[in-house]
Amino acid sequence: MRRAPLALSAIAAVVAVSAAACGSDSSDSDTADGGKQTVAVTITPQGCTADPATIPAGPTTFKIANKDADAITEVELLNGDTILGEKENLTPGLSGTFSLNVKEGKYQLYCPGAEGGEDKEKTDFVVTAAKAGATAKATLPAGVTEQLNKAATDYAVYVRAQVAELVTNTAPFVAAVKAGDIAKAAELYGVPRLNYERIEPVAESFGDLDPAIDARIDDAPDPATWTGFHRLEKAIFADKSLDGMSPIADQLAADVGKLNTLVATTTFQPAQVANGATELLDEVGLTKVTGEEERYSLLDLLDMQGNIDGADKAFTLLEPALQKLDPTLATNVRARFTDMYKALDPYKEGTGYVSYDKVTEDQRRALTQTVDALAEPLSQVAGTVVQ
Template sequence: MRAAGFSLTTAVVTAAALTALTGCTEKGGSGDGGNVIKVTATDDRCEVSTHEVPAGHIELEVENKGSKVNEIYLLFPDDRVVTERENIGPGTSQRVTAEVEAGDYRIACKPGMKGDGIRQDLKVTGGSAAPRDPRLDEAVAAYRGYAQTQADETLPLAQAFADAVQAGDVAAAKKAYATSRIGWERTEPVAESFGDIDPKVDLREDGLEDGQDPETDWTGWHRLERSLWRDGKISDRDKELAGRLITDLTDWQRRVGTAEITPTSMANGAKELLDEVATGKVTGEEERYSHTDLVDFKANVEGAQKSYELLKPVARENDPELVTELDRQFTALNTLLDEYRPGPSSYAFVSYDTVGDAERKELSDAVNALAEPLSQLAAAVVAK
């Protein structure tokens, strides 16, 4: 068990809604690099090397030439997310692999990680993608079942939390809060793929868009977290928001089965979960009032590891060195997390405000050591 002083640093916050087409320009022609699409993002532009690619595996080669942290999204026309990559810093590059069938898509850059995003149309031609290894189909089916189970198991835990809030029982609500979030945190990329659910249930106050009022427009777990820990009391508005949380989570539970899941989206989702840890949990900003960040941290790692384990048989054949490194880094991170558990319970972690700067740096380094090889998993899954 570790204990030390408290510090709070600034994290980049993700907003999930992308709803408008603005400021797009084209760069290059449709023949650049086959199924590699070069994306150049700036603070006010989103340039792509082609607007048309054949069905199959594509790679977004993203370079951020702006001054703001950026995000890249590949979207269906209805704003469902095919894949995404957050926290692309100024002057840095990222490669994102996706699996797409014929149809219309959108590439969206999101400078500052807020707002509607800057979009480009993308047309995918041809028929369905080539048949894939049946083990990958099994992995997708197993992960779909896992995601549904997490949603199903979340509802009664969230209901217990909501019941405590609606009863005005602060102590009981605090006790139920962290565990009600575990299933969500394990499978957050699936929920985020719908676009509209995440902002309703998991938004932090600084993720609100310009013009939104935290007293009227902010909903979900973290709004209630503030009332419970900062204010120490439950208002009539909080009781209303507890009911709304259950409505929104029930919507998520119903829709999980319709999510677009592919081997590459599983791999990319695992990396997204590590990004969530790096930008919200390690910094202490996700659970800034309750300091239950390590519960979310562990759930994110578990969700990432589940995707990895399901994809591992194919990845091992294509890139055995990568699998060896991922096994090593997952073990190292989980072992480090165990040091912050005062008891045998998997989710009985110390309050994060007792974790000092040096220990947070150690956790951050362990996350980064895993995130780097994990970013290569999607490419290993589709390698021939």
């Protein structure tokens, strides 16, 4: 679950999307590279501006720089209510990128927090028909297109399997909550969490479904309407009472069932698979290592494993094609995943992990460094596989 403002993910198949986000990017070139065009987006207190604000359809890199806006830290490219690409956590002076293969249409750049309110937060962005004679894609090594398409198909299968398991594993947890069995509910709480964390960016693509399932109290506009896993987590581990939680449990079961229905027809572009991996690592760095996600159950290390598992699966599916496109990058990312799992090993206990309150601040910093070392090269994968 991301921090407020709540965001959708670039999963809807409206455009071929690669939101390949890097922590920083010092280049401000607006020249095309290998057939890919560049849009410079500048964030100021008044909002965000794109140069150019109209482009032809095709592979595009958005280079974003926060000039001096304290209240704005993210930029989103919207198609209606769907986020097609975004870059978050851009405080003044920082910059970053995301890449999209955009189709013809009318979009908006959304910069929440702009002075002047909602009317100033969104800026029109237009994509016209592709230029006549434009090269559709670079020539790829033999077999790469087939490998990328297979990766996208196999990832959809993986997502459906994880969500099916999520439904199965949520059912006994919900039953324990409704029965008022705190001990059993506490025992079962972590099992569906692992499934959910593996596919979290996919859930985020479906409007308010992710907030309903996974919002923390900080993200709930009104605590009285707070639902999902973390509402039940608080009742179990902090309040030590399940009074009044049956409706919350029923709603959770209904929401994961709805997610199961939605993913049955969801398809992915190869770059979207890579983007999802990057988003999962961002989740680890933003809310898991900090201890924000599982503040009552202290199962943050389990959530980390779920995010890392999901990112690793996405990368593994893309790895054969990436070895042909950029073998150095592929080898580097694989080595960093190995380091990431090794960094978690000391905290294993039984079939799970130690309580997160047993992890010292120094150890948390070390975990953060390992996450960052993986996130940086992983963020380059989507831009490499987008065609």
